Amino acid sequence: MSFSLYVHIPWCQSKCPYCDFNSHAAASWPEADYTRALISELEYRARAPSYSGQRIRTIFFGGGTPSLFDPKSIGQIIEAASRVCGIEDDAEITLEANPGTVDLAKLVGMRAAGVNRVSFGAQSFNAATLKFLGRIHSADETRAAANMAHRAGFERLNLDLIFAVPGQTVADVLFDIGSVAALEPDHISAYNLTFEEGTAFFTDLKRGRIKQLATDEQAAMYQAVREEIPRRGYAMYEISNYAAPGHEARHNLTYWRGQTYLGIGAGAHSYAGDGRGGRRWWNEKLPARYIAAIDARAHAEAGAESIDEATAQSEYVFLNLRLRDGFALADFHDRFGRNFECIFGGVATPLLNHGLLTIERGRVFLTDRGLEMADSVFAEFV
Structure with a gap:
């Protein structure tokens, strides 16, 4: 038996207007205290019957922008996971990153720390689209980051794209696909832009400041994505995900197959089940409250539900x-x-x-x- 581990690092340099994840824009963050809290929570949860005696098959550092953390901090968390639970020899260990937050030294450090898969939020290679999406990196920074990841020894590289952005055309989407494929990732994610409640884009949409593309335009773009990415050698294996044969994102397959996973960190969700039901719970969302809760009681559970x-x-x-x-x-x-x-x-x-x-x-x-x-x-x- 084994389970997947999700590690949430909630800080970003800026908050994207479409993002509804638990992320917080900040100029600095309590990295040492937060890393310590993550390890404490892992030690506590690993003793529970749902995880005790099981090894970890995948680890995913998500956010936020995990690449803002020092490789030493990431390494400490991976080392703790190995010590507390044990990590399978062929485990997939993924780190999400923004292109403008890495250099070759940091990527080499992450690889040495045990990360073997990196996922960059490219989103687009069109300057106007990036600006609309509130991204603070450029297309050239994405290209540089992907090339540095290859040089750092990452054989597994994912690049995210977003399509159906207001002002975008099918030709723009095809240009983005060609640009991303040229960087030779083994995995591509392509998401239809959504306007989630609580985001800046949702507010702008309701106030008429921006307008969604028509349904038929979005459908045409999704069809172009479904046809063009496989034509580039990446088979569609999930609604928004494409991979070279055998390079599917193993961690995300845990979620889609309804398997057990543990989430640690501010706002992280977990699920433990026996196949026919189980329990889902989630942590305090605010980082300061999360750290305080861990210090007080070794967990930061803020809510839970039983799954019949x-x-x-x-x-x-x-x-x-x-x-x-x-x-x-x-x-x-x-x-x-x-x-x-x-x-x-x-x-x-x-x-x-x-x-x-x-x-x-x-x-x-x-x-x-x-x-x-x-x-x-x-x-x-x-």
Whole structure:
């Protein structure tokens, strides 16, 4: 048995207007105190029955901007994970980074600390698009960062893109894809811009300061993404993710397959389940309150919910349907002791009849049309 570890580092140099993650713009941050708190929380949680005796199969440093931390701090956390739980020999250890926050020395240091996969938020290679998105790096900084990552010994490199940005055209999206592929990552993520409540973009949208692209324009861009990135050698394996064969993001597969993971840090979420249900909890979001809670009681849990079997079944379906090959009917039966058709036949039949879902070779997955209407399909299973 093994589990995945998520480590949240919440600070950024600036807050992007589309970001709804728990991140805080700051000129400085209590790196030593926060690193100590992360290790203390890990030591506490590792003793729980859900994690005790299990090794770690993936680690993901997310944020925020984890690359703002010194490689020594990242190394201390990885060392603690190895000491407390043990890390599998072939574990995937990912660090998110912004292109303008790294140099060759830092990347070499991160690689030496144990990080073996780096993920850069490129977002676009168009200066106007980057400015609109509030990004503080340039396209040339992305190119330099990717090249330095290769030089530092990272064989696993992800680059993020955002499309359907107001003012963007299909030609702009194709230019971004060509630019990102030229940097030879092994993985590309391409996300449709969304306007999440609580973000600056959401406020601007409601006040009429910005306007979303029309639905048909967004659909055309998503189709271009789905066709062009695979043409460049990266197979689509999830709604927004593409990889060279065998280079899928193993950590994210943990979430989509409904497997157990531990999240440490301010605002981090965790899930521990037995296959048919489980428990989900989350931490204090404010870094200062998180550190104080760890110092006081060794954990910073701010809320929790129990996941009953019916909820677990629904989540299993709509999370696995994010994957291009969906899920096997036999795996669903093995997990829940009942056939998929018995539980969800009434929901699935209309989706099958309307060409949004298909069942082939014992697997349930979205059709091409279903991909374009994925959120509507998922909602049917909630």
